Amino acid sequence: MALRVYNTLTREKEPFETLQPGKVSMYLCGPTVYKPAHIGHMVGPVIFDTVKRYLAYNGYDVTFVINITDVDDKLINKAAEVGCTVKQLAEQMTADYFDNLELMGVDTIDHFPYATDHIADMQAMIQGLIDKGCAYPLDGDVYFDVTSDDDYGKLSHRSIEQMMAGTRVEANERKKHPADFALWKSSRAGEPAWDSPWGPGRPGWHIECSAMSSKLLGESIDIHGGGLDLMFPHHENELAQSESASDARFVRYWMHNGLMQSGKNTGKVGGGHDRHGDVDDQVANKLAGSAGAESVKTAVFAHHHPEVVRFFLLSTHYRSPIDFSNENIAATGKSMEGFYRMFESYERICGASFYDIETPQTREHSTSLESLPESLAVELKTLRDRFLEAMDDDFNTGGAIGILFEMRRAINGYVHDEGLLESAGEEQKAALTTATTLFKELANVLGVFRRPVESAAAGADDEFVSGLMDLILDIRAEARAAKNWAVADKIRDALTELKVTVEDGKDGVHWTRD
RNA sequence: GGCGCCGUAGCCAAGUGGCCUAAGGCAACGGAUUGCAAAUCCGUCAUUCCCCGGUUCGAAUCCGGGCGGCGCCUCCA
Structure with a gap:
């Protein structure tokens, strides 16, 4: 039984082997901070936070980076629209993003690099690419030459010819090849600009991730994550740049999460072209924040506890699309009530809070079940094995959550059979605590039930x-x-x-x- | 036009060649318990995995063809 991870590059589940024994470097593409975070922005962070938790649980020392894109056309346009500086807008929206991560229990991120803090690193990488003949300056811009990279397209599995068959690639007569993409863009008057050997300008979209991941995690990293929508062109271009620059393998495992959708006939939540279905769909869209400037915080968390939303996101496999709807999330909340009741009954019986239970942090030191009555011990051991088996299979959180429910029933069954709510001896209390500790240990891996849910x-x-x-x-x-x-x-x-x-x-x- | 994904009970959802005569949850319905409830426990609830063919000793799982839903090819997570 060992961890296997689905790799977009090979389209297969592969045994997980890190670059350096015992260490994992992971990078997740973060948001462009030009508008409040919508619920779709929370999917990646929650999933990869869980990935990190599970890797750490397995004894790995994990370094997790999420970048903040704080310079970009959309930021420039939005700032002009609302009448503030790009920097002010970025700061506000970044704060909103962080607030939401906190509410969702995402607290395993080690670094949040800002694009604007790494302009020099990007320029150095661009210059390196030019020197190697992989990029060329053109009237103040710099473009990456896709024909210089023989395996360009390997991530999204498409050839340059295939892409040219599409009608949407805009023709830019000046570029050597229509698929060439900008590493550096010259600025117009009034736009944020940095001096460069090619003239004042700003970095292209893809270069920041290449430069920052290499700076913080090294030329080769273990895991690179992001939404499926980023696979092309963003990740493809990142890959091309990075490998051309370093001649090393950029990423060992490319992991892409499915996108959140709302309603039956709408596109993904927050996408650039949400379609409008029936009234319910539109309500869902509005709640998701895609229709306007509403943040998840006000739009979603006003109706649902963040922990319920996190549980909801993890209840389906990360590579599948997930349907956002208030009904679905409410149903998840309903299904979780039994857990909270279990915690309450634990407190009544043992006189201590479930939330104060200390849990083992690693699989190796998992809660010992030896002191438990035989049948309970066997049952819990089987459940633990199944939980780990599910997580080992490409982070199957949906399956793992199912095990949490079964474990709940096992524990309640013990309480029921022994009549612990009426009277409990010390040995029984100890057994209940042990069983509950294992439950909490596993819930911890998913990042749920860590803090008391505040309520009246x-x-x-x-x-x-x-x-x-x-x-x-x-x-x-x-x-x-x-x-x-x-x-x-x-x-x-x-x-x-x-x-x-x-x-x-x-x-x-x-x-x-x- | 190109590259992909998905379709499992009323609903959500795991399972992707034999342990599947298909986890788990919600809902529903029996039973235990209760003054009656609530909660909890026990039980029932898909011979079947969108449809049609094929491969195989064996398919929800592989292949082909339909039908239906969706993503990317637009600086969207």
Whole structure:
């Protein structure tokens, strides 16, 4: 059982072998920060954050980089439109992006390089390409010569001839070859510009990733990720530049995630050409932020807890497209309720918070199950194996999540069979803690259930409310003791109307508020 | 026109040659439990994987052809 990763370059799942033993370098193409992040921007970071978590869990020392593109035509246009500088716009949008990552629990990124901080590195790479005869200056621009690269097109598996068959490549008479792309673009008046040997200008789109990944991670890296839409031309061009410049293999594993779509007949979320389907689709589009300037934060997280959104994104395989809809995410939230209840019952039984449980950080030191009753130990061991097997198979988070559900049932079954909610001995508490620790250890790999979900539940933050609830439930308890069911039920029904759920458990009454 | 992806129960979704007479979740329906509920546990819920052919001892999984949905070829993650 060993990790296998699907490589876009070979279109096969390959055994995962790193450049340097025990170390992994990974680079993910980040956003162009010209508008607030939409939900689609969160897909890649969540997936690759999970990839890093799993690699780290397997003992690898992982360095993870996401770049921030803070100079670009779209930024320039947008800044002009809203009347601020490119820098101001970029800073604002970057802050929004970071906020959203934080909410989604994406906190494994080691470096966020900014394109504008690495202009010199890019220029050096461009000059190197010119010196090697792979690029040529032309009227203040510099173009990469695709004919200088014999295997150009190997990532997206298309030949230059095939691409020329398309009608969309604009003809630029001056370029040597229509497929040649810009490494450096001369600037017009009023646009951000940097001095260069070819005249004032700014870098082309692709060069920043080549320059920054090489600077931070080296000429050859293990994993390069991004949305499927970036495979061509962006990654193809990056690959061509980098390998032409270094003569080394640029990337060992190219990983591309599927895109988020909304509605039945619309395109991907946030794309340049969203089609408009029926009304529901449009609502979904709006929520996704593609219709306007709304951030995920206000558009999606206002309706769904970020943890639910993360769980939703991981519930399907990363290479598949995922359908965004409020219904789908709400359904995910519904399916997660049982986990939160399991955490609550753990707290009731063991008197400690699920969230305070310390978990092993690596597979090698996984929770020991030896002290558990035989049948529980066997069951959990099997589930752990299946979880790891799923993750080893190209990060099959959907399958892994299924195992989390099965583990939940196993743990609840133990609590139920032993009647732990009524009374639990020290040994049973220890067993429950061990089982729950394993659960948390695996959930941690997916980056879920790491922090308490803040809510009005139990009303701990409001003394007045909890005081009232104590009083009301005390009165109801008296009514129940007197078998006055009419009064007891009237109270419970009225509270239900107020979105307060009352549960009579064997260990007493519990209430939660939506 | 070129290069690709996808189609599994009411819904979401894993599985990509034999352990599949197809995980898991939501919903639904029985049972245990409960004063009644809620929660929890147990059970039921696809002989079948869009359709039609083919390869194979054997296919949801491979090949061919349909039908349906989608992406890229536009500086979109």
